[in-house]
Amino acid sequence: MTPHPINITPKQLYFAHKQNYVLPTKQHCLRVKKVINMNGPLVIYIKGKDEETRDNTDVDLEFRQESNFFYLTGVDEPGYQVVFDLESERVYLITPSVPENDVFWKGPSHDTAELMELYNVDEIVQQEDLPRLFHTLAPKSTLVLDDQQAKHLKSIMPLLNVDTQLLTPAIHESRLIKFSWEIETIRQVMYASSQSHIALMQQFKSGMTEAHxxxxxxxxxxxxxxxxxxxxPIVASGPRAATLHYSRNNQKIPTEPHSLVLVDAGGEKSCYGSDITRTFPARGFFSEEAKTIYNIVLRMQKVSLDIYFASCIFIVEANTYIVETVLSNLMPGVFWADMQTLAMEVLCDELIRIGILIGDQEELIQRGVPSAFYYHGLGHSLGLDVHDVGGKDRCPADQEDSDNPTATEFLADRPLEENMVLTVEPGLYFNDAMLNIWTQFPGYQHYFDLGVVDKYRGVGGVRIEDTVVITKDGYENLTFAPKEIHEIEELMNVK
Amino acid sequence: MTPHPINITPKQLYFAHKQNYVLPTKQHCLRVKKVINMNGPLVIYIKGKDEETRDNTDVDLEFRQESNFFYLTGVDEPGYQVVFDLESERVYLITPSVPENDVFWKGPSHDTAELMELYNVDEIVQQEDLPRLFHTLAPKSTLVLDDQQAKHLKSIMPLLNVDTQLLTPAIHESRLIKFSWEIETIRQVMYASSQSHIALMQQFKSGMTEAHxxxxxxxxxxxxxxxxxxxxPIVASGPRAATLHYSRNNQKIPTEPHSLVLVDAGGEKSCYGSDITRTFPARGFFSEEAKTIYNIVLRMQKVSLDIYFASCIFIVEANTYIVETVLSNLMPGVFWADMQTLAMEVLCDELIRIGILIGDQEELIQRGVPSAFYYHGLGHSLGLDVHDVGGKDRCPADQEDSDNPTATEFLADRPLEENMVLTVEPGLYFNDAMLNIWTQFPGYQHYFDLGVVDKYRGVGGVRIEDTVVITKDGYENLTFAPKEIHEIEELMNVK
Structure with missing residues (x-):
C-alpha cells in the first residue's frame, strides 16, 4: 500500500511553508548532466527572464521565471543567467547589472553572500565577468535551450560553439521524474488547492458569479x-462546463435544476503547480440526471486507473473535511494508453446503459463515437508547468519532434515510472457544437438517441481531476478535495 | 463647490456595475479625429492584442487589451483589429479567424449581431475581408501607432502608405481629457479600491505578512x-516603505514602535484604473515620531493643492466608513509645477521645524536638499494606464520626444484642464541608501542633523495618495479611504 497523505497534517505543512528551505537544484543540474551522458568540456547556459512591462507603458507585469531556468537554479527573480560546467559540475549564477537608481524604486539587490544562502549554486559571477568565465571554461560546446537563447549568447560571445539540440530534451526528461522535494512542494500546493475547492463548495450561494x-x-x-x-482558474457553470478551457468566468451561475459548476483550478508555489477539477451542483443537490452523469465520470476515473474502491477515510478536522479515496493498481510499468482505452470503454458502456448511445461497444469505440462526449486526454504530467514536459525520447540522439512534446505524447508512449506526477481527469460533456457535428454526420445518426441526449443536455459537463504521484508499488493521491456525491452535498449543505 | 461624491451611493454604484453598459467609444474616435485635424482620405488602423502563453508552454496568460486599442473600441478580447475611416467617420471592427476547434476549448465566438450589441462600432468585418476594405477606402495615408504596427499592416497590405507619427500623440492628447463615462468608470473602481484600503486597516492583525x-x-x-x-499592489512595511515601487510583498510586517505599513494599490475595471496610497501604523496607533512625519505628508498634500480643510463628512454605513475630505482650489488653469514647488517648500519648512534639516529654506531648496527625503513627482495622470498618457504637444506637427511622454512631463508643462484625472501623492521617506548619498556628500553634511534623522529613521516612509478629477471650478476627490490620523486609528481599533 502507498503511504497515506493524511500523515502530513496541516500543522506540518505550515511548518514546511515557514522554513527558509533552499531547493537543492544542484541535484537537478547533475541529473540533466546524466541524461546528456556526454564527455568533454561541455557547458549549459540559460538566460533567465527579465522584468516585463505591459505594451508601451511602465506597468510592471507579474514576474514568473521560465520553468527550465528555475529548474536549474531555483531563482524566481528577474535578470539572472546560469552557467553549469558539466566537467567540474560547478553552477555559476550570473547576477544582473542593476541601474543605480533601482535601489530607491525596487529595493536593494542581493549581495553575493545572500545569493549563496538563497540558492544552491557554487559561485556568483557579475554580468561583466561572464565573458571571462567562458574564456576560462573554454567549452567545446555550449548547450542552450533554443535559437533565441543561442542568439542572445552569441551577442555576448560571438565565437562560442553553441548547440540547440541536446539541452531541451535532457531537461525535459529530467523534469519528468520528480525529486522528493519537488513532490513535497507539489503536495503542499495541492493541499492548499484542495482546501480552496472545499471552500468553494462550502461557501457557494445561489446568485454568485463565476468571477466571484x-x-x-x-x-x-x-x-x-x-x-x-x-x-x-476555470469556473464554468451550466452549458459552459462543456468548454474545456473556459476561463472568461464572466457569467452568473444558472439555477436550472441540472446545472453544475465545474471548477478547474490549482495554485502554484515556488513555480510548482497543482491541478484539480471538481464539479458541484448549483442548487446544492445533484438532480437525478446530474447524478447519473457525475457517477459515470467518477467510475471512469476509478476504473481507468484499474481501480477498486479499497477504502474511504473521512477525517473531520477543525471545520475541514479531508477526504481520500484509497485506490490501487496505478503503478510503475502501466501504460497510459491502456488507461485511456479503459476510460473510453467505461464511458461507452455507460452511455449505452443509460440509452444515449445505441449499438455495440466495440463498433462504437472503433468509430470514435464516445468522443462526442469526451474529447480530451485522460491526464498529463504536472510539475513546473501545469501541462508539464515529458521527454518523448530517452536518449538525446533521437531529436525529431522532441520540441515541446506534449504530456499526452509521452504518456501514451512509455510506461509509468516511480515519481512521475500526473493528473487523472476524465470528463463527460454535452457541448452543442460538438453534438451537432457528431449526431448529424452521415452514417452516425443511428448511434445516438437524441431524446435521451436532450434529457441530459442540461447537465452541461462534468470533469473530475485528481493529481497523483506514482510510487514504487502504486500511487499516492495528492488531492484532498472530496469527490463522492454524498460528500459534496454534505459540504454544500452544512448548517 | 464641487459635487460631492457621496451622492453616488453604493447601491447606485452596484446598479451601474450590473448594467450592460456599452462604452461610447465612437466618441473617442471622433475626438482623435478632431485632434489630428487633417483633411483627406485618412484611416486609422490598430491591431489589438493576441492571446499570449507563458514562454514555450501552453499556459495562457491573463489577457489585458492594449490601452489605445481599447480606447477606440472598448474591446477587451484577443485577436481583434480596428479601422476608423476619418472621412466617413465609420468604425470597422475586424474579427479574428478562430481555429475550428476553439469552440470546444474556449467557447463560441461572438457573432456579428452580438458584436454590434457589445461594442460601439459601425460594421463588423471578417479578417479575410480586410484587404477588400482597404481597397474600398483607398486611404491616402493610414495612421498607425508605431513601427511594429506598421510592419504588421504592411505584411497584409504591402502597398499601403503608412504614417507612424500622427496617431500616438493624437490618441494621447485625447485620452488625457476624460469623457464623463470614463470618469464614471474610474469613480466606480476608486470606490471599490477605497473600500479595499479601509478593509486592510480594519482587518489588519499583528503577525500578518505583506503578501497576505x-x-x-x-x-x-x-x-x-x-x-x-x-x-x-505595493505593500511595503517598515524600512521597505521607503522603496517606491516595492512589490515583492514577501516580508512579515515588523512590530517596532514606529513601524508603518504603506499600501499603494488600486483595482481596474473595463481597463480603467485607480490609484490610492494609504499608510497606517503596524501597531494600530501611530508613535509620536510617526505622527510627526505623517502629518507633514498630509500637510504637503493639502497645501500643495492650495488647500484649506473645508469640511469633513464621516458617514458610517453598514460597517463601512466613507470619508471624504472636501478640499478646494485645485482647478483648471493651475500649473502642476507650482504645486510641486509648493509641496517641496512645505516639506522643507517642516524638516527645518522638526530639526532634521539645518539652514535657510531658499538655500536648501535651491541645492535640492529636501529631495533626500522625497524623490518622486507629486502625481500623474490616470486613466487606461495607471501612469496615463498625456500629450506634451498640442498639435501633431511637433513630434519630437512625444513617444511615451510621461505624465510628469505634461503636468509640468501645461495648465490643468477640466476632466483631467490625476493623482496627488506626496511622500517622505527615510531610505538608507538615499540618505547615505546626501548626508555624506561633500559640502552637504552641515544641512543635516543626523541625530534627529536617526530619531525618525524607524518611521521608514509615508505616502498619501488620492485620485481627483479636475472640474469646471475646482476638483472632485474620487478617493473615499480616510487619511486623517484619528480616522485611521479609529478604523484599526474598532471593537
Whole structure:
C-alpha cells in the first residue's frame, strides 16, 4: 500500500511553508548532466527572464521565471543567467547589472553572500565577468535551450560553439521524474488547492458569479500562503462546463435544476503547480440526471486507473473535511494508453446503459463515437508547468519532434515510472457544437438517441481531476478535495 | 463647490456595475479625429492584442487589451483589429479567424449581431475581408501607432502608405481629457479600491505578512466586483516603505514602535484604473515620531493643492466608513509645477521645524536638499494606464520626444484642464541608501542633523495618495479611504 497523505497534517505543512528551505537544484543540474551522458568540456547556459512591462507603458507585469531556468537554479527573480560546467559540475549564477537608481524604486539587490544562502549554486559571477568565465571554461560546446537563447549568447560571445539540440530534451526528461522535494512542494500546493475547492463548495450561494468563485479560489489559496495560480482558474457553470478551457468566468451561475459548476483550478508555489477539477451542483443537490452523469465520470476515473474502491477515510478536522479515496493498481510499468482505452470503454458502456448511445461497444469505440462526449486526454504530467514536459525520447540522439512534446505524447508512449506526477481527469460533456457535428454526420445518426441526449443536455459537463504521484508499488493521491456525491452535498449543505 | 461624491451611493454604484453598459467609444474616435485635424482620405488602423502563453508552454496568460486599442473600441478580447475611416467617420471592427476547434476549448465566438450589441462600432468585418476594405477606402495615408504596427499592416497590405507619427500623440492628447463615462468608470473602481484600503486597516492583525495584505486587497476588490488590478499592489512595511515601487510583498510586517505599513494599490475595471496610497501604523496607533512625519505628508498634500480643510463628512454605513475630505482650489488653469514647488517648500519648512534639516529654506531648496527625503513627482495622470498618457504637444506637427511622454512631463508643462484625472501623492521617506548619498556628500553634511534623522529613521516612509478629477471650478476627490490620523486609528481599533 502507498503511504497515506493524511500523515502530513496541516500543522506540518505550515511548518514546511515557514522554513527558509533552499531547493537543492544542484541535484537537478547533475541529473540533466546524466541524461546528456556526454564527455568533454561541455557547458549549459540559460538566460533567465527579465522584468516585463505591459505594451508601451511602465506597468510592471507579474514576474514568473521560465520553468527550465528555475529548474536549474531555483531563482524566481528577474535578470539572472546560469552557467553549469558539466566537467567540474560547478553552477555559476550570473547576477544582473542593476541601474543605480533601482535601489530607491525596487529595493536593494542581493549581495553575493545572500545569493549563496538563497540558492544552491557554487559561485556568483557579475554580468561583466561572464565573458571571462567562458574564456576560462573554454567549452567545446555550449548547450542552450533554443535559437533565441543561442542568439542572445552569441551577442555576448560571438565565437562560442553553441548547440540547440541536446539541452531541451535532457531537461525535459529530467523534469519528468520528480525529486522528493519537488513532490513535497507539489503536495503542499495541492493541499492548499484542495482546501480552496472545499471552500468553494462550502461557501457557494445561489446568485454568485463565476468571477466571484474564481476570486474566492485565489483568496483561499492566499490564506494558505499560496499567492499564485498554476493556470487561469476555470469556473464554468451550466452549458459552459462543456468548454474545456473556459476561463472568461464572466457569467452568473444558472439555477436550472441540472446545472453544475465545474471548477478547474490549482495554485502554484515556488513555480510548482497543482491541478484539480471538481464539479458541484448549483442548487446544492445533484438532480437525478446530474447524478447519473457525475457517477459515470467518477467510475471512469476509478476504473481507468484499474481501480477498486479499497477504502474511504473521512477525517473531520477543525471545520475541514479531508477526504481520500484509497485506490490501487496505478503503478510503475502501466501504460497510459491502456488507461485511456479503459476510460473510453467505461464511458461507452455507460452511455449505452443509460440509452444515449445505441449499438455495440466495440463498433462504437472503433468509430470514435464516445468522443462526442469526451474529447480530451485522460491526464498529463504536472510539475513546473501545469501541462508539464515529458521527454518523448530517452536518449538525446533521437531529436525529431522532441520540441515541446506534449504530456499526452509521452504518456501514451512509455510506461509509468516511480515519481512521475500526473493528473487523472476524465470528463463527460454535452457541448452543442460538438453534438451537432457528431449526431448529424452521415452514417452516425443511428448511434445516438437524441431524446435521451436532450434529457441530459442540461447537465452541461462534468470533469473530475485528481493529481497523483506514482510510487514504487502504486500511487499516492495528492488531492484532498472530496469527490463522492454524498460528500459534496454534505459540504454544500452544512448548517 | 464641487459635487460631492457621496451622492453616488453604493447601491447606485452596484446598479451601474450590473448594467450592460456599452462604452461610447465612437466618441473617442471622433475626438482623435478632431485632434489630428487633417483633411483627406485618412484611416486609422490598430491591431489589438493576441492571446499570449507563458514562454514555450501552453499556459495562457491573463489577457489585458492594449490601452489605445481599447480606447477606440472598448474591446477587451484577443485577436481583434480596428479601422476608423476619418472621412466617413465609420468604425470597422475586424474579427479574428478562430481555429475550428476553439469552440470546444474556449467557447463560441461572438457573432456579428452580438458584436454590434457589445461594442460601439459601425460594421463588423471578417479578417479575410480586410484587404477588400482597404481597397474600398483607398486611404491616402493610414495612421498607425508605431513601427511594429506598421510592419504588421504592411505584411497584409504591402502597398499601403503608412504614417507612424500622427496617431500616438493624437490618441494621447485625447485620452488625457476624460469623457464623463470614463470618469464614471474610474469613480466606480476608486470606490471599490477605497473600500479595499479601509478593509486592510480594519482587518489588519499583528503577525500578518505583506503578501497576505496584498491578497486581501485583491479579494476585497473582487467582492466589489473588481477582478483586476491597475498595477501590482505595493505593500511595503517598515524600512521597505521607503522603496517606491516595492512589490515583492514577501516580508512579515515588523512590530517596532514606529513601524508603518504603506499600501499603494488600486483595482481596474473595463481597463480603467485607480490609484490610492494609504499608510497606517503596524501597531494600530501611530508613535509620536510617526505622527510627526505623517502629518507633514498630509500637510504637503493639502497645501500643495492650495488647500484649506473645508469640511469633513464621516458617514458610517453598514460597517463601512466613507470619508471624504472636501478640499478646494485645485482647478483648471493651475500649473502642476507650482504645486510641486509648493509641496517641496512645505516639506522643507517642516524638516527645518522638526530639526532634521539645518539652514535657510531658499538655500536648501535651491541645492535640492529636501529631495533626500522625497524623490518622486507629486502625481500623474490616470486613466487606461495607471501612469496615463498625456500629450506634451498640442498639435501633431511637433513630434519630437512625444513617444511615451510621461505624465510628469505634461503636468509640468501645461495648465490643468477640466476632466483631467490625476493623482496627488506626496511622500517622505527615510531610505538608507538615499540618505547615505546626501548626508555624506561633500559640502552637504552641515544641512543635516543626523541625530534627529536617526530619531525618525524607524518611521521608514509615508505616502498619501488620492485620485481627483479636475472640474469646471475646482476638483472632485474620487478617493473615499480616510487619511486623517484619528480616522485611521479609529478604523484599526474598532471593537
Amino acid at each position: 468563485l474564481a476570486a474566492l479560489f485565489r483568496w483561499t489559496c492566499a490564506s494558505h500562503q499560496i499567492y499564485s495560480q498554476a493556470y487561469l | 495584505l496584498a491578497a486581501l486587497f485583491r479579494w476585497t476588490c473582487a467582492s466589489h466586483q473588481i477582478y483586476s488590478q491597475a498595477y501590482l
